Amino acid sequence: MKYYDRIPANGYLFALSNRDTICCPYQKDQAGIWTGDHDFFDVSEYHEVHLFDSTTEYRRIQDPESDAQAQEFLFTADDETETDDFFTFEERQFIRPEYADKRTEIAVVNWFSYSEDDRPYLVNYRLRLIGCGE
Numbered sequence: 001m002k003y004y005d006r007i008p009a010n011g012y013l014f015a016l017s018n019r020d021t022i023c024c025p026y027q028k029d030q031a032g033i034w035t036g037d038h039d040f041f042d043v044s045e046y047h048e049v050h051l052f053d054s055t056t057e058y059r060r061i062q063d064p065e066s067d068a069q070a071q072e073f074l075f076t077a078d079d080e081t082e083t084d085d086f087f088t089f090e091e092r093q094f095i096r097p098e099y100a101d102k103r104t105e106i107a108v109v110n111w112f113s114y115s116e117d118d119r120p121y122l123v124n125y126r127l128r129l130i131g132c133g134e
Contacts, residue, residue: 001043003058003074007033011053012104012129015046018064023099025132026051036101044070052106052127075126079111086113086123092130105130 001007013026013035025036033041033051043049049060055077062070080088088109095104107128112120 001058001060002072004028006056006074007051007058008053008056011051011056012106012127012132013041014050014052014127015041015043016048017046021099022046023095023104024101050127053129055128057126057128075124077128080109080126086111087120088112090128100132102132104132 007028009028011026013022013024013033015022022035022041026041027034028051033043035041043060044062046060047062047064049058051058057073057075059073059075060070061073082088088111091108091110093106093108095106097103107130109126109128111123111125113123115121
């Protein structure tokens with residue numbers, strides 16, 4: 001993993017495959033990434049992986065229909081400096097109970113810019129952990 005050293009040591013995991021969806025806390029150490037149940041998490045088994053805390057998100061996207069190499073991204077709060085051509089909008093969401101053992105709130109930080117005719121359009125987004133409680 002290209003950004004392994006910059007993935008948050010503790011945070012929240014959201015992963016999708018054709019088989020299942022995982023939403024849970026995780027911990028990272030030198031040996032790998034471990035879910036809240038202390039199970040090893042293999043990113044290669046999922047076509048979309050998000051590992052995030054309150055300031056940083058690691059994202060890995062793999063087309064399940066392709067042999068192409070997975071794309072990896074790292075987004076931080078530092079990337080969200082607003083300018084005349086760029087602004088953010090944050091949406092708060094609770095993870096549905098069937099996907100999370102604990103009440104978990106995240107934010108989707110949407111990054112917008114403006115088209116030539118001054119219409120806003122979505123450039124990217126970042127997941128941000130707000131809280132994971134009982």
